[in-house]
Amino acid sequence: MPPETEPDPAEMMPMTDARLLDRLAAIVGSSGLVTGDELRGRSANWTRPTEPCAALALVRPRDTAETSAILAACHAAGVSVVPRGGATGLVDGTLCAPDEITLSTERMSGIEPVDPLGMTVVVGTGATIESVQDAAASSGLFFPLDLGARGSATIGGAISTNAGGLRVLRYGMMREMVLGLEAVLADGTVVSSMRPLIKNNTGLDLKQLFVGTEGTLGVVTRAVLRLRPEPAGYATALIACPSVDDGARVLRAAQSAFQGRVSSFEGLWPDFYRLMTAPGRATL
Numbered sequence: 001m002p003p004e005t006e007p008d009p010a011e012m013m014p015m016t017d018a019r020l021l022d023r024l025a026a027i028v029g030s031s032g033l034v035t036g037d038e039l040r041g042r043s044a045n046w047t048r049p050t051e052p053c054a055a056l057a058l059v060r061p062r063d064t065a066e067t068s069a070i071l072a073a074c075h076a077a078g079v080s081v082v083p084r085g086g087a088t089g090l091v092d093g094t095l096c097a098p099d100e101i102t103l104s105t106e107r108m109s110g111i112e113p114v115d116p117l118g119m120t121v122v123v124g125t126g127a128t129i130e131s132v133q134d135a136a137a138s139s140g141l142f143f144p145l146d147l148g149a150r151g152s153a154t155i156g157g158a159i160s161t162n163a164g165g166l167r168v169l170r171y172g173m174m175r176e177m178v179l180g181l182e183a184v185l186a187d188g189t190v191v192s193s194m195r196p197l198i199k200n201n202t203g204l205d206l207k208q209l210f211v212g213t214e215g216t217l218g219v220v221t222r223a224v225l226r227l228r229p230e231p232a233g234y235a236t237a238l239i240a241c242p243s244v245d246d247g248a249r250v251l252r253a254a255q256s257a258f259q260g261r262v263s264s265f266e267g268l269w270p271d272f273y274r275l276m277t278a279p280g281r282a283t284l
């Protein structure tokens with residue numbers, strides 16, 4: 001008779017993997033290690049909602065020290081680790097093979113009090129973009145990064161993908177919003193450069209190695225983020241242009257007229273515009 005359910009991979013693995021999982025559980029506590037059905041209940045990522053996470057285990061450190069201990073243990077066991085934030089990335093960067101460990105930052109979501117004069121905030125990289133926006137707003141400041149996945153996407157994911165979002169023209173990409181960070185290399189070594197200064201020309205800017213590199217060089221655990229004054233107001237215009245070149249001229253003219261304060265500029269092609277404004281779709 002064949003078994004009624006698929007065997008749990010954790011029960012079939014060699015002792016070395018079992019010992020590694022015991023070691024990881026000892027680091028993060030049993031509630032910090034997710035395996036078996038609970039892990040298969042999580043999807044691979046946002047673009048594969050029905051595909052279960054294939055990793056051997058998901059481990060949830062609470063801070064940099066636990067992250068370092070996890071990476072050191074996996075490094076010693078020769079097991080690959082895939083960092084995971086909100087899993088909203090669109091290029092499958094969080095996909096895992098069955099013999100890999102995925103490291104989730106979901107328990108590193110703390111946000112320290114905003115510095116209203118320095119206009120900075122220190123966050124755990126599991127904090128969502130939206131929670132950082134809210135923390136900034138509650139201090140009368142503004143965290144400019146914004147994108148559709150704001151409620152799930154994390155600061156660590158935004159750093160690792162160098163996310164752009166809706167306000168790139170005025171505020172730049174995530175790279176421009178990170179003043180300092182702390183990261184753990186594959187062997188568990190901690191690299192810390194939590195400097196809150198905008199003007200900082202002391203030597204190599206190591207943090208740039210972790211921006212846009214999809215977790216390949218280490219797991220980012222904390223970051224110092226740059227905040228901005230809340231804009232006094234917004235104005236939005238819908239402009240019909242006869243050609244793409246004319247659209248580019250409109251953008252150029254607006255950037256000059258508004259002295260670099262244009263935050264967003266989006267082209268809507270005729271077929272998209274007709275679809276979205278068709279009766280019953282949306283109202284302008």
Ligand SMILES: Cc1cc2nc3c(=O)[nH]c(=O)nc-3n(C[C@H](O)[C@H](O)[C@H](O)COP(=O)(O)OP(=O)(O)OC[C@H]3O[C@@H](n4cnc5c(N)ncnc54)[C@H](O)[C@@H]3O)c2cc1C
Nearest residue numbers: 085086087088089093148154156157158160164165215220
């Ligand atoms: C509706 C929607 C709209 C979007 N709009 C935009 C947009 O306008 N602009 C844009 O740039 N992107 C956009 N994205 C893509 C995505 O949201 C961003 O790339 C986001 O920054 C990913 O964050 P995440 O926490 O989900 O990262 P994840 O998907 O979890 O991870 C992304 C990559 O970063 C690595 N990683 C995650 N956390 C860490 C960490 N702490 N340390 C090291 N590596 C880490 C992962 O291994 C993976 O390679 C959109 C996605 C959706 C679903």
